[in-house]
Amino acid sequence: MPTVSMTVNGQAVSGEVEDRTLLVEFIRENLNLTGTHVGCDTSQCGACVVHVNGDSMKSCTMLAMQANGAEVTTIEGLAQGGEMHPMQQAFHDNHGLQCGFCTPGMLMSAIDLVAKNPDPDETTIREQLEGNICRCTGYHNIVKAVQQAAKTMGG
Amino acid sequence: MYNFNFQSASSLDDAAAKLAAAEDGTVIAGGQTLLPVLKQRLANPSDVVDLSGIADLKGIKAGADSVTIGAMVTHAEVAGSSDVPAALRAVAEGIGDPQVRNRGTLGGSVANNDPAADYPAALLGLGATITTNQRDIAADDFFTGLFETALNDGEIIKSVTFPNATKAAYAKFPNPASRYAMVGVFVAQAADGVRVAVTGATECAHRGPKLEAALSGNWSADALDGISIPPEHLNSDIHASAEYRAHLVVVMAKRAVAAAG
Structure with missing residues (x-):
């Protein structure tokens, strides 16, 4: 079996995988970082979104071997020194979740969204979250959370 | 798997x-x-065999009268490049969702030739040339059928060169769940004439000769009034009947012409 090496949340990690192992399987099963979820496994729902070299990607639609040598950030890498990331704080403040299953992917996509659109309007937020499905909230409070976080992250 | x-x-x-x-x-x-x-x-x-480590397949090069895009350039890179004409940027920006656009590539989309993919319409509409590790292939000769292309076994796309157009735009009616085109129409007006390409309607993207003829004499949405596309041989599925797709072809062509100005 091949060995894959990458940096996850700032730490160098490596492990033996099958050639067909998905990035999300490596993250959840080899690294035990189970905050990254598998909702649909068909690239639709976005629960598995992580950052690979700074861009948000669906880790269920990427082989672990394709991330060999990459810098990966998962939901576990957001909080620093016990302080929530501004996007996590904004989801908390605005009740941007109900069951929470989609939340890790929603946060990872939303952070990439704000990084690329520092002052997004509501339409931009809704369009840019197209790849993340939430079956509880109706998205309203998620959009409000992203708007709040964009202000915090920008300032 | x-x-x-x-x-x-x-x-x-x-x-x-x-x-x-x-x-x-x-x-x-x-x-x-x-x-x-x-x-x-x-x-x-x-x-x-993973192509992501091949430097030759990356990068966007703007020439005097064309732009050449490497096969491994992602949809997000095309959408965000000031070297790429607006109509082509808009095609890339409309593919899938942001996470798909961060990974999906021009070469992958073109080689796959999904019947509802967006890029094939842009390649046909702009009269692009596909450069492989073996030869150059005109877009008109490339898309040969359902998920079928002119690529030989072992032939790999290196880049695609898009000639500049005087006016160009793409309009698509996306499936609300998949964002694939139920019908998408790319229109372009260039030195050598008008080109119209339709995706999503048949087994693969194709030129629209009737629409081209109408627009050649009169570049306006009104020129397409009264044109009807026969529904025979058009795709029909749970998302849209062949008759509905036939209607959408003309509507999307009109919207594209209006957007192109």
Whole structure:
């Protein structure tokens, strides 16, 4: 079996995988970082979104071997020194979740969204979250959370 | 997913050699279609050769009268490049969702030739040229059928060159769930005439001669009034009947012409 090496949340990690192992399987099963979820496994729902070299990607639609040598950030890498990331704080403040299953992917996509659109309007937020499905909230409070976080992250 | 041998290619020649040596090999670009296909066990390649390490397949080069885009350039890179004409940027920006656009590539989309993919319409509409590790292929000769292209076994797309157009735009009616085009129409007016390409309506993207003829004499949405597309041989599925798609072809063509100005 091949060995894959990458940096996850700032730490160098490596492990033996099958050639067909998905990035999300490596993250959840080899690294035990189970905050990254598998909702649909068909690239639709976005629960598995992580950052690979700074861009948000669906880790269920990427082989672990394709991330060999990459810098990966998962939901576990957001909080620093016990302080929530501004996007996590904004989801908390605005009740941007109900069951929470989609939340890790929603946060990872939303952070990439704000990084690329520092002052997004509501339409931009809704369009840019197209790849993340939430079956509880109706998205309203998620959009409000992203708007709040964009202000915090920008300032 | 069946297991396979994953191999990284360091150059186009290396990728071609690894493919030739494999019992039944395939290349992987962004993998946004290939991986879902493999997960469903619709394919069982012996080897998957990764193209992401090949520097020759990256980068966007603007020329005097064209732009050349590497096969491994992602949809997000095309959408965000000031070297790419607006109509082509808009095509890339409308594909899938942001995460798919961060990984999916031009070469992968073109080689896959999904009947509802957006890029094939842009290639046909702009009269692009596909450069492979073996030859140059005109877009008009490239898209040959349902998921079928003119690529030979072992032939790998290196880049696509898009000639500049005087006016161009793409309009699509996206499926609300998948964002694939139920029908998409790319229109372009260039020095050598008007080109119209339709995707989503048949087994693969194709030119629209009736629409081209009407627009050649009068570049306006009104010129398409009264044109009807016969629904025979158009795609029909749970999302739209052939008759509905036939109607959408003209509506999308009008919207594209209006957007092109």
